Amino acid sequence: MSGAGPTFVKLSQWAASRTDLFNAQLCLELGRLHDSNTAHSSNYTKRAVMQAFGVDSITQVFESFDERPLGVGAVAQVHSARLSKEFVGKHLSDTDKAGQQTNRHVAVKVLHPGVERKIKRDLRIMNWGAHVLGTLPGMKWLSLPEEVAVFGEMMESQVDLHVEARNAEKFSTNFANRRGVLFPHTCLPLQSKDVLVENYCDGVPLRAFLDINGHTPFDRKLGATGLEAFLRMLIYDNLVHADLHPGNILVKLSPPYVGSQLDRFVEDFYDMSPFKRTKHQSEHNLPSSAEAHHHIRGILADYDTGAITEQQKNTQIHEYTNFLYGNGFLPSLIFIDCGLVTSLDDDNRRNFIDLFEAVCTFDGHKAGALMIDRCTTPELVINPDVFVLRIQDIILQVRKVSFQLSKLTFSEVFGPVMSAVRNHHVKLAPDFINIIMAMFILEGIGRRLDPDSDILRVALPMLRQWLKEDARNELTWQRDRVNRGTSFNLLKVWLYIEVREYLDRIRDWGYDDSEFFGPFAPFITADSSLA
Structure with a gap:
């Protein structure tokens, strides 16, 4: 996969995070591609950096530059460096000098040589395969060439590091007042799309x-x-x-x-x-x-x-x-690595939120009807009534676990849904699929960190609040009335989940040491243990 090109490396990186879908040994091997791809030469890195800054020597910009990359990704690699005081004093504005003089440790990201050409080659191969498969009976509904075009736009956005810089600034602004999550920010604006200089993010x-x-x-x-x-x-x-x-x-x-x-x-x-x-x-x-x-x-x-x-x-x-x-x-x-992002236009965002709300409130009939009504080719759907009943049955099976979705993985819920989508030719918008794949990846990581993580319990209060704000600020009175009803449904489900969790904790009281000796217990220290 590494030798096949950066596009296929991206597919491997996704697969490596899904231990619940693929063999553990396969995930372990593919996981090496997360940050251990083949590095390009240090000479090429230096030439690219000197060309980006318009200097004859790399020492004119950096007082130190580690030739060993911190990480090697599918399209670029990152080096640790320290800006020289003289360069900071000459080239930065007065507002930037103070912070940069005290924190001159930066990360320098450089694209691999010829990566743009390789991605175009990979996409040509995938596009050729998509057209061949599209000629087979029953494959027209997939619109594979369109899917390759959407994926190609995402991949090509990663070979322009100006895009990554803009995305990182947007994320930093959005999370400025939210604790627990950090993003890198650009230190030096460059005209070159092949080199990006960001503040060094020290972490494990x-x-x-x-x-x-x-x-x-x-x-x-x-x-x-x-x-x-x-x-x-x-x-x-x-x-x-x-x-x-x-x-x-x-x-x-x-x-x-x-x-x-x-x-x-x-x-x-x-x-x-x-x-x-x-x-x-x-x-x-x-x-x-x-x-x-x-x-x-x-x-x-x-x-x-x-x-x-x-x-x-x-x-x-x-x-x-x-x-x-x-x-x-x-x-x-x-x-880090904010080059690949997904956003929805107004219509698709409204569609996705409506579908997400229907799933969260266990309205399977509404979810199935929305998926058909708002798919890209509703006229090609096979047996739409059966599809709606199938989605309703899946949602009812989820509800039977008494709202304790920690018993279910994301793939166990959406796996049957995606199977029904394929069998009935319900083609979802490509942006929907990108978001679902991102949720697959993050849920796989979250489950490995906390097997009891519950995406529904976290999503419901956010979704209810967003619906209230959306109804108040953007929608008509009639839509406002509808959203008040859906918001109330979300509130009921959320309250039910909270009560169930509270009752479960009472039922299991005494079986978990953290109830007595957790981080908030004032009479015990972390190095103490039960006798």
Whole structure:
């Protein structure tokens, strides 16, 4: 797959995240393509950078430049570098100088040589295959050449790094007031589409948390943060990062915040409490974020070189993450490589939200009817009444699990739906498929971090709030009345889920140590355990 070209590497990256769909060994092998593709030469990197800046030597821009790439993707590779003080002083505006002088560590992204030509070659091959398959009986409804054209637009957008820079700025703006998720931002505006300079995002590869036995104390928070971030992109922002495989996600571990004098007084009083068995380690002895990341990356490097066994790697990561968690470190997610995004036009967004709302409220008949009414070729649908009944039956099966969707994976719900779509020739809009594939990938990651993650419980309050705002700001009075009804249905389902979870916790009280000794228990420390 690596030798077949960057387009096929993207397909491999998606498959590697779906351990519930493909063999585990296959996913492990394909997972190497997330950030370990074949690198191009350092000489080419230097020439591309010098040409982008219009200089004769790379030292005129950077005081240090690591020739070993941090990561190698399907279309580009990234290097760590440090801007020189002289370059910052000469070429940046006064408003940018202050921050850049204190934080000159940057990431330099350079496209692979000839990548645009290779992608066009891959797309020609795929387009030829699509036209051949389209001549077969019963294949017309798929409109395969149109699907290849849409996928081609997404791939070609990645060979212009100006597009990635704009996307990253949009994401940074959207998440400016949302905690737990970070995006890189452009440091130096360049005319070249082949080179991008962004602030260096220091973090731990997500694989450190995915590829170990058991779960770290940060896993549940990371899974919830990623799921919530994706749904906010989808429901509120209409700008979805469509390439969220593990190679494009980093984990930032931040030490506890040292606040005001009043905060310190409360902490000191808390430390003197007779209910506290031991004091937390002083913040002066705690590692910084950079030191914590370096330590975990060192464990991964020792395992990759064979210095330690897999069991030793797992043990060391568990011990260190327990130490960090016990001393108040907080996890955040960093989403990088923002070149591949998906957004819906007004009609398709309205269609998708209506369909999502129907699924969330378990209205299978409405969901099936909407899928037919708003597909691209409704006249080619086979047995539409049977299709509606099939979708209704799938939704009813989901409802039978008593709203505890943690018992179901995303593929178990949408797998039968996609099968019905194929059998009845209900062709969904290509943008719909892109979003569904992105949800497949993220849900696969979330399940590995937190097997009890529940996409419905997180989505319902967001969807209800968006429907209220949409009805108030954009729609007519008649549509407002309709949305009040659907919003009320969403509220009922959400309240039911909350009550069921509360009752389940009461029923299982005492079987889970975290009920007594969780992170909010004031009389126990993280290094304590039950006798």
